[in-house]
Amino acid sequence: MRIGLLSAAHLHVDAYVANLRAAGAEVVGLTDDDPGRGRAWCTAHGVPWVDSTDELLSRDLDGVVVCSETAAHRRDVEGVAAAGLGVLCEKPLATTEDDAKALVAACERAGVPLLTAFPMRYSPPMREVADLLGAGVLGEVQAAMGTNQGELPMRHRAWFVEPTRSGGGALMDHVVHLADVLRWYLDDEVVEVYAATNRLLHAPTVTVETGGVVLLTFASGVFASIDCSWSKPDVYPTWGGLRLDLVASEGVVGVDAFAQRLTVHGGSDGPLAWPEWGSDANQGLIDDFVGVLREERPPAVTGHDGLAATRVALAAARSAELGTPVALDPAP
Amino acid sequence: MRIGIVGAGSMGTVHAEGWAATDAELVAVCAEPGEAPTELAARHGARACATLEELLDLVDVVDVCAPTDLHHDLTLAAAAAGRHVICEKPLARTSAQARAMITACRDAGVQLHVGHVVRFFPEYALAKHTVDRGAIGVPAVLRFTRASYAPKGRDDDWFADPARSGGLLLDLMIHDLDQARWLAGPVTRVLARSRATLRPGSGPDHCLAVLTHEQGAITHVEASWAYPAPVFRTRFEVAGTTGVLDHDSDRDAPVRTIMAPTEDLADVPIPGSPMAESPYTTELRHFLAVLRGQTEPVVRAEDGLAALLMAEAAERSLHGGRVESVAPLEVPA
Numbered sequence: 310m311r312i313g314l315l316s317a318a319h320l321h322v323d324a325y326v327a328n329l330r331a332a333g334a335e336v337v338g339l340t341d342d343d344p345g346r347g348r349a350w351c352t353a354h355g356v357p358w359v360d361s362t363d364e365l366l367s368r369d370l371d372g373v374v375v376c377s378e379t380a381a382h383r384r385d386v387e388g389v390a391a392a393g394l395g396v397l398c399e400k401p402l403a404t405t406e407d408d409a410k411a412l413v414a415a416c417e418r419a420g421v422p423l424l425t426a427f428p429m430r431y432s433p434p435m436r437e438v439a440d441l442l443g444a445g446v447l448g449e450v451q452a453a454m455g456t457n458q459g460e461l462p463m464r465h466r467a468w469f470v471e472p473t474r475s476g477g478g479a480l481m482d483h484v485v486h487l488a489d490v491l492r493w494y495l496d497d498e499v500v501e502v503y504a505a506t507n508r509l510l511h512a513p514t515v516t517v518e519t520g521g522v523v524l525l526t527f528a529s530g531v532f533a534s535i536d537c538s539w540s541k542p543d544v545y546p547t548w549g550g551l552r553l554d555l556v557a558s559e560g561v562v563g564v565d566a567f568a569q570r571l572t573v574h575g576g577s578d579g580p581l582a583w584p585e586w587g588s589d590a591n592q593g594l595i596d597d598f599v600g601v602l603r604e605e606r607p608p609a610v611t612g613h614d615g616l617a618a619t620r621v622a623l624a625a626a627r628s629a630e631l632g633t634p635v636a637l638d639p640a641p
Numbered sequence: 642m643r644i645g646i647v648g649a650g651s652m653g654t655v656h657a658e659g660w661a662a663t664d665a666e667l668v669a670v671c672a673e674p675g676e677a678p679t680e681l682a683a684r685h686g687a688r689a690c691a692t693l694e695e696l697l698d699l700v701d702v703v704d705v706c707a708p709t710d711l712h713h714d715l716t717l718a719a720a721a722a723g724r725h726v727i728c729e730k731p732l733a734r735t736s737a738q739a740r741a742m743i744t745a746c747r748d749a750g751v752q753l754h755v756g757h758v759v760r761f762f763p764e765y766a767l768a769k770h771t772v773d774r775g776a777i778g779v780p781a782v783l784r785f786t787r788a789s790y791a792p793k794g795r796d797d798d799w800f801a802d803p804a805r806s807g808g809l810l811l812d813l814m815i816h817d818l819d820q821a822r823w824l825a826g827p828v829t830r831v832l833a834r835s836r837a838t839l840r841p842g843s844g845p846d847h848c849l850a851v852l853t854h855e856q857g858a859i860t861h862v863e864a865s866w867a868y869p870a871p872v873f874r875t876r877f878e879v880a881g882t883t884g885v886l887d888h889d890s891d892r893d894a895p896v897r898t899i900m901a902p903t904e905d906l907a908d909v910p911i912p913g914s915p916m917a918e919s920p921y922t923t924e925l926r927h928f929l930a931v932l933r934g935q936t937e938p939v940v941r942a943e944d945g946l947a948a949l950l951m952a953e954a955a956e957r958s959l960h961g962g963r964v965e966s967v968a969p970l971e972v973p974a
Contacts, residue, residue: 451838452847454786454863458880503832503964505851505859509781510882520782520880522851522861524834532834534849536861538782540880556847556867558838633964634832 310599313365314339315385316377317350319399320465321426321591325374326354328595340365342381366392372602375399378474379481383408390419397424397598401485401622402615404476409619413612422601424594424608425615427489429551429566431593435490438555438564442494448559450495453533455487459549460541461511461519470515478517480504480625483537485618486551489610491525491533492617494555499617501526503634504625510540523625524634546583566590642929645669645696645724646687647715648706649678651909652729656706657685659921665929669696672707697722702932704925705729708799709806713738720749727928729756730819731811732945736953736968739946746942754928754938755945759816760823761924763916764888768879771886772824778882780825783860785817785877789910790870791846800909803844809835810952810959814848814864817877818951819944824879825858827947832964833955838867850955873910890914946970 312334314322318341329336338359341347351358359365366373366388372395375385382403389396396416402425403409416423429435441447462469462482469475469482492498502525506518523535541549551566569587574580594610601608620637628635642665646653649672660667671690672678682689690696693715697703703719705712705728712733719726726746732755733739746753759765772780792800799805806812810833822828830853835845847867852860868874878887896915913919930936947970954965 451836451867452834452849454849454861456784503851505830505832505853507781507857507859509779509857510880512882520859522782522859524832524849524851526834530836532836532849534851534861534863536782536784538880540782540885542884545885556838556865561868561872632830634962 310334310371310602311337311369313337313359313368313370313373314356315362315365315373315375315389316341316381317347318343318378318381318466318468319376321399322350322374322376323354324591325376325595326356328589328592329374329599331592332596332599334599337368337370338365342377362388366394370394372396372598374598378468379476380404380474383412386412386423387415390415390421393419393421395422395598395602397426397594398612398615399426400615400618401476401481402612402619404481406620406623409616413616416612422608423612423615424598424601425610425612425618426594427486427610427614427618428590428594429486429490430493430610431597432566432590433588434564434566434568438553438562439494441562446559447555447557447562450531450555450557452531452556453491453553455491455533455551455553456536457483457487457549457551458536458538458540459483460543460545461514461539463515464543470517472517475517477626478515479519479521479537479539480506480523480629481622482539484521484523484535484622484625487535487553488525488618488621489614490553491527492614495527495529495531497527497529497531499525499621499624499637500528501634501636502621502624502628504629506629510538518629521625521629525621546581642666642702642932643668643700644702644704645671645690645700646704646706647671647693647696648708649681650706651907651911653678653706654681655911655921656704656925657681659919659925660704661685662918662922663926663929669699671696693718697724700724702727709811710734710799710804713742716742716753717745720745720751723749723751725752725932727754727756727925728945730758730945731807731815731949731952732942733949734805734807734811736946736949739942739949743942743946752932753942754931755940755942756924757816757819757940757944757948758920758924759820760940761920761927763920764893764914765820765877768877768886768888769823772879772881777879777884777886780858780879780881782880783821783825783858783878785820785860786863787813787817787875788863788865788868789873790868791866792909807952808844809846809848809864809866810955811949813866814850814862814955815948815952817862817864818852818955819948820877821852821854821860821862822944822947822951825854825856825860827855827970828852828860828951828967829855830964830966831951831954831958833958835959836867845959848955848959850958852951871910873912875912943970
């Protein structure tokens with residue numbers, strides 16, 4: 310499998326390059342709107358630099374991973390689809406619903422697979438909960454409480470806090486993962502979204518919201534909350550985390566996707582470190598992408614899933630602006 | 642200081658044990674009219690009174706541990722008799738009753754205290770102290786969870802009757818509504834959602850609320866009676882501008898037992914971590930010091946009213962589905 314990388318804007322590309330190599334794929338090259346950033350990244354990761362997207366797409370590729378700024382996803386995915394190549398696109402899919410719909414439609418027209426980068430679909434702890442729910446041992450889910458909190462991401466990439474490029478702040482960054490997990494677990498669509506946001510954390514540094522609590526209501530009446538705040542301090546032992554508690558008719562289940570870790574006090578890692586020993590969910594995502602390209606089978610998570618989660622995040626942003634719950638048409 | 646407890650159920654029993662650890666004197670106990678609670682009284686060497694009037698004649702302070710819908714009438718009777726009142730939370734079944742109680746006690750020149758006992762739980766008290774000394778900056782995003790199994794129905798089942806107890810919001814969520822306000826200031830807006838997961842028709846047993854505070858903070862509150870026994874889980878997290886603190890009763894439990902399943906559960910789940918002194922005792926000892934003029938109250942009756950106003954806004958939101966404003970805390974001058 311010959312894979313190209315479109316942009317080093319999103320920090321996940323750092324992980325994907327190792328995941329691609331581990332999956333036996335050849336990382337053919339990377340191009341970037343910002344040649345300085347791209348060239349430096351290529352040097353650091355031993356990947357060939359390519360001068361333009363056209364040139365990259367002409368190199369007999371099987372697929373492309375799009376890690377550009379969210380606002381550039383539509384242009385990039387449409388370009389890859391036009392070249393007849395499969396795409397793995399970083400989340401969220403786009404900064405507007407029109408863009409998200411357009412890039413999904415472009416892949417459908419071209420007949421190429423589109424995966425949205427929702428690695429939680431491949432996380433073994435998250436999958437175990439899906440299996441429990443599927444087996445029916447917990448009965449019917451009634452409500453869910455989730456957190457996907459993190460550090461201020463600008464420490465890694467400054468564009469995350471520039472709304473013209475990222476589409477917003479903590480809401481755009483962190484609502485989509487749990488929105489997707491909940492759609493997956495409940496096999497249901499969100500019909501109403503409420504979001505309360507603020508900018509008390511990192512207030513002098515950024516213009517976007519840094520705190521957010523979102524309440525989703527599904528068609529079945531089940532409701533779920535998502536705390537998407539950038540509320541982990543810079544000294545937190547890791548980037549953040551993802552947890553979900555589900556209350557069901559026959560019991561409750563809680564999952565912490567990143568609980569599988571050691572606790573290390575002192576030494577060269579600092580006062581407190583949490584090296585992870587759990588399976589790498591990004592590897593599952595990349596393995597699926599490579600498998601889809603190789604075997605022409607459907608992926609575990611699609612562009613449609615990315616579109617649905619993006620619509621939830623955008624509705625949350627509208628709700629925060631209006632100060633009221635907003636309705637979401639489940640089948641646009 | 643002579644104390645009389647009204648109500649001999651779960652809370653009356655806990656308070657009686659609390660008073661026993663202070664230098665106040667528990668002299669009288671009464672419960673349902675005509676049914677003197679002889680067992681509880683005998684255990685503490687107090688008189689089992691058949692009527693409220695009998696109890697009022699014997700005491701300086703009335704400790705109201707009766708069902709929520711009786712708080713108002715009992716408090717007004719105590720105030721009319723010139724007795725100080727310590728009242729279990731929620732202060733009353735409605736905010737209108739709570740206002741009337743505050744006014745009546747003030748006019749009678751007696752003190753009124755509300756048992757928002759969570760303020761005396763050491764993990765919550767320490768969190769408040771930590772926030773107040775500026776250790777994590779200004780609170781920005783707060784989370785609270787209070788989740789247990791459903792309280793079992795008792796004699797007249799007042800607890801399971803939302804018309805009498807106020808249900809999940811007034812009985813359970815009110816603790817964390819008070820905590821949210823204590824830590825991050827007044828709340829202006831509330832959106833809440835609930836489900837009746839276990840006993841459809843008996844009122845919500847799982848509720849989430851999103852609060853917006855006057856000073857900009859936002860708070861997520863989960864209150865639930867929908868967890869399997871014997872769970873009583875409390876969690877909180879306060880994300881401030883310079884740091885984050887959190888507590889998780891599962892994670893932070895110093896003693897863990899795993900028992901074979903049994904039906905032998907308390908009627909009403911009461912949380913707690915092993916401590917030298919029960920938080921209920923700490924609370925009652927504090928009220929005693931306030932009654933003696935030795936210290937300023939950690940929690941005022943007005944805080945109990947404010948918590949009710951928040952719970953009532955959440956209740957309106959449950960029914961209407963909209964964001965509701967919290968009515969202003971106007972205590973009659």
